[in-house]
Amino acid sequence: MVCTANDLLGWKDFPKGLRVLLLDEDINSATEISSKLEEMDYVVSMFHCENEALSAISDEKQSFHVAIVEVREHNKEGRFKFLENTKDLPTIMTSEVKCISIMMKCIALGAVEFLEKPLSEDKLRNIWQHVAHKAFNAGAKEQTEPLKSDLDIYLKKEDIEEEFCQNQEHNDEVPVEMDKYPAPSTPQLKQGMRLVDNGDCHDQDQTNVSIEKECVDHDGESKFVETTCVVDATATPFVTVTDTSLEEGIVKPLSNECCTDGKKQSEASERPNSRATKSSRRKIKVDWTSELHKKFVQAVEQLGADQAIPSRILELMNVEGLTRHNVASHLQKYRLQRRHILPKDGGRKWPQTRHSTPRNSYPQKPIMAYPPYHSNHALPHAQVYPAWPPPHNYAMPPQMWVPPYYPAWQSSENWMWNPYPGLQAEAWGCPTVSPQASFPQFQSRGSMQSRQTMEKNSFENYPGDEVIDKVVKEAINKPWLPLPLGLKPPSTESVISELSKQGISTVPPGINGSR
DNA sequence: GGCAAAATAT
DNA sequence: CATATTTTGC
Numbered sequence: 418m419v420c421t422a423n424d425l426l427g428w429k430d431f432p433k434g435l436r437v438l439l440l441d442e443d444i445n446s447a448t449e450i451s452s453k454l455e456e457m458d459y460v461v462s463m464f465h466c467e468n469e470a471l472s473a474i475s476d477e478k479q480s481f482h483v484a485i486v487e488v489r490e491h492n493k494e495g496r497f498k499f500l501e502n503t504k505d506l507p508t509i510m511t512s513e514v515k516c517i518s519i520m521m522k523c524i525a526l527g528a529v530e531f532l533e534k535p536l537s538e539d540k541l542r543n544i545w546q547h548v549a550h551k552a553f554n555a556g557a558k559e560q561t562e563p564l565k566s567d568l569d570i571y572l573k574k575e576d577i578e579e580e581f582c583q584n585q586e587h588n589d590e591v592p593v594e595m596d597k598y599p600a601p602s603t604p605q606l607k608q609g610m611r612l613v614d615n616g617d618c619h620d621q622d623q624t625n626v627s628i629e630k631e632c633v634d635h636d637g638e639s640k641f642v643e644t645t646c647v648v649d650a651t652a653t654p655f656v657t658v659t660d661t662s663l664e665e666g667i668v669k670p671l672s673n674e675c676c677t678d679g680k681k682q683s684e685a686s687e688r689p690n691s692r693a694t695k696s697s698r699r700k701i702k703v704d705w706t707s708e709l710h711k712k713f714v715q716a717v718e719q720l721g722a723d724q725a726i727p728s729r730i731l732e733l734m735n736v737e738g739l740t741r742h743n744v745a746s747h748l749q750k751y752r753l754q755r756r757h758i759l760p761k762d763g764g765r766k767w768p769q770t771r772h773s774t775p776r777n778s779y780p781q782k783p784i785m786a787y788p789p790y791h792s793n794h795a796l797p798h799a800q801v802y803p804a805w806p807p808p809h810n811y812a813m814p815p816q817m818w819v820p821p822y823y824p825a826w827q828s829s830e831n832w833m834w835n836p837y838p839g840l841q842a843e844a845w846g847c848p849t850v851s852p853q854a855s856f857p858q859f860q861s862r863g864s865m866q867s868r869q870t871m872e873k874n875s876f877e878n879y880p881g882d883e884v885i886d887k888v889v890k891e892a893i894n895k896p897w898l899p900l901p902l903g904l905k906p907p908s909t910e911s912v913i914s915e916l917s918k919q920g921i922s923t924v925p926p927g928i929n930g931s932r
Numbered sequence: 933g934g935c936a937a938a939a940t941a942t
Numbered sequence: 943c944a945t946a947t948t949t950t951g952c
Contacts, residue, residue, distance in 0.1 A: 699939070699940080699948095699949065699950085700948090700949060700950085702940080702941085702947085702948060702949075703948070703949090704948095705947085705948085726933060726934095727933065727934090728933085741933090742948095742949070742950080743948080743949085745933070745934075746947085746948055746949065746950095747947095747948085748933090748934090749934070749935075749936095749948095750946095750947075750948085752934095
């Protein structure tokens with residue numbers, strides 16, 4: 418059985434109840450291991466020969482999450498075969514003898530780990546990690562469309578890779594104290610994955626910053642904040658990072674883009690680990706995804722301008738892992754943005770007239786700059802909604818607040834108004850900020866895989882952010898090319914006039930659009 | 933809680 | 943190398 422990330426999400430008390438197939442011809446050993454496992458609330462099915470085990474596996478009525486298989490010289494061929502036939506089942510090999518060639522072969526054949534006997538409790542305790550790993554990895558391959566679990570929204574690929582270290586204070590309900598039992602195991606490395614082991618992952622004051630991608634959540638409700646953890650490459654145990662497989666999207670299960678961004682990976686792996694060695698390690702970075710921001714905004718709106726203080730917002734948001742500081746910081750930026758944006762007329766440069774319907778006509782600038790000349794672009798209306806809520810909404814009492822169709826932010830880089838929309842936007846007649854209300858789950862750092870998926874979806878519905886971003890970027894960088902999305906370039910006169918408004922009266926030769 | 937500096941990320 | 947975003951410190 419292939420456990421999916423979603424399965425894990427809904428799994429109360431994970432990894433309790435994890436079904437373990439145990440194959441060991443030594444009855445004593447098997448019994449011993451089994452009882453240890455059962456003490457940990459794993460559900461064990463013991464087998465003494467491959468065939469029994471294999472038929473149990475193929476039995477529809479049974480399913481296993483992970484297998485522990487003993488191997489020794491005389492049965493190795495059978496075990497290899499077993500391994501080959503159970504690719505979907507995370508299989509841990511174990512042996513009394515330490516034979517490097519056998520070990521190697523097992524690993525080569527897909528074993529997720531090789532453990533030397535005897536199997537201590539510590540070793541056994543962590544076998545769930547392989548299930549989680551598998552789940553995350555499996556999801557990526559199958560994903561055809563984004564999963565939308567809460568975790569999806571909050572977790573990112575980095576988490577999956579880097580989270581081993583973050584369990585510090587997860588004191589509530591964690592069935593297994595992972596933090597106290599450093600995984601003896603070597604979670605299966607899939608392409609490009611790194612194992613991270615930040616020696617000191619404690620965080621300071623808050624009790625909530627534990628992000629656990631692997632043990633996902635123990636309570637279906639909890640939402641984790643997407644964070645980026647500092648990685649210490651040197652601390653990475655025997656993991657050879659294979660960056661070549663960037664787009665190998667791993668998992669999508671958990672999030673929009675779990676483990677897929679090759680660039681990030683390589684960067685991370687090469688990243689100097691200065692920080693890791695530093696005693697005062699920086700806190701993991703909260704990634705304000707559109708969903709998270711949306712929550713934030715809703716909280717702010719609900720509270721009203723005067724009540725909207727970090728602690729209350731935090732409370733309302735109810736997002737696990739988020740700290741007051743995080744919120745405060747975001748609030749700071751939020752206010753800054755509004756201050757910067759609102760004082761401006763809001764009408765002169767950004768006539769709401771264009772595509773606004775009663776419902777979405779906000780007094781502020783739309784999220785994207787609008788081409789003043791043409792309205793025949795292919796962008797859907799939803800895209801013009803402002804990222805920040807309009808002022809009248811902002812101050813509205815809870816009961817009065819009507820959630821507008823809120824455009825989720827795409828990436829943190831473009832969720833605010835374009836500070837200088839006039840020039841670029843009007844000059845080029847194309848959006849400067851990519852809209853995206855339809856696929857908030859996609860982050861800009863998305864994997865190639867999600868990117869592709871997104872693009873596919875996008876074209877079937879709305880263009881996705883990334884698509885737009887890309888297109889817009891290209892349009893800006895290569896003005897000589899025809900504008901995409903049905904946009905037309907502004908007239909020379911309008912450009913000149915706009916430039917003069919900006920104080921540019923002379924246009925240097927060579928930038929007149931031809932080249 | 934809020935502001936600003938420092939640290940990072942892009 | 944500069945800017946933007948987020949964390950830290952006060």
